Amino acid sequence: MKHVILWTAAAAFMLGVFETAILSHFHVLPALPDLIIILVVYIALYNGTTAGLVAGFCSGLIFDFLSLAPFGLHSFMFTVIGFLYGMLYRKYNVRRILFPLFLAFSATLLKAGLLFALRFLFGQGIQVYSMMSLSFWFETAFNTIAAPLLFVLLGLFPSAFEVQEP
Incomplete structure (x- = not known):
C-alpha cells in the first residue's frame, strides 16, 4: 500500500x-474543478477505507500547502471523503461511466456539506459554498464531467494506483 500512497x-x-x-x-471558467477530490474517491474505491483515509489526508495536506485555505481544512475533508467512499470498496462495478459521474457529483455535495458544518463549528474563517450560486453548480458540473476522464486516466496505471493482491 506504500507505493499507492506515494x-x-x-x-x-x-x-x-x-x-x-x-x-x-x-x-473564462466561472469555477475550477476539484481534481484532487476525484483522485481521493478513485483511490478509496479501488483500495478501501485505509488507503482512502491515508490518501485523503496526504492529498489534503499537499493541497493545503498549495492553496490559501486554513491549514488542515482540505486534509479533514479529503480524509472523511476517502473513508466514506472507501466503504464502497468491492461493492459495485465502478469501471463504467455513470458511476464515476454520480460519485463525483455526490463528493462535491459532501464537500459543500462538510464546509458548512466546519463553518458552523469554527466560525467565519471558513468560506462555504452558496448552494444557489452559479459557481458552485459549475464546479459540481466540472467535477462530474472530469470524473470519468480522470478515472480512465488513473485506470491506465493500475500498478501505481491500485493495491495488487498476492
Whole structure:
C-alpha cells in the first residue's frame, strides 16, 4: 500500500499544481474543478477505507500547502471523503461511466456539506459554498464531467494506483 500512497501523493501534487497554476488563469471558467477530490474517491474505491483515509489526508495536506485555505481544512475533508467512499470498496462495478459521474457529483455535495458544518463549528474563517450560486453548480458540473476522464486516466496505471493482491 506504500507505493499507492506515494503515487497518490505525487499525483495530488501534480493535480494541485495544475489546478492552482494553470486552470486558475483561465478567466473564462466561472469555477475550477476539484481534481484532487476525484483522485481521493478513485483511490478509496479501488483500495478501501485505509488507503482512502491515508490518501485523503496526504492529498489534503499537499493541497493545503498549495492553496490559501486554513491549514488542515482540505486534509479533514479529503480524509472523511476517502473513508466514506472507501466503504464502497468491492461493492459495485465502478469501471463504467455513470458511476464515476454520480460519485463525483455526490463528493462535491459532501464537500459543500462538510464546509458548512466546519463553518458552523469554527466560525467565519471558513468560506462555504452558496448552494444557489452559479459557481458552485459549475464546479459540481466540472467535477462530474472530469470524473470519468480522470478515472480512465488513473485506470491506465493500475500498478501505481491500485493495491495488487498476492
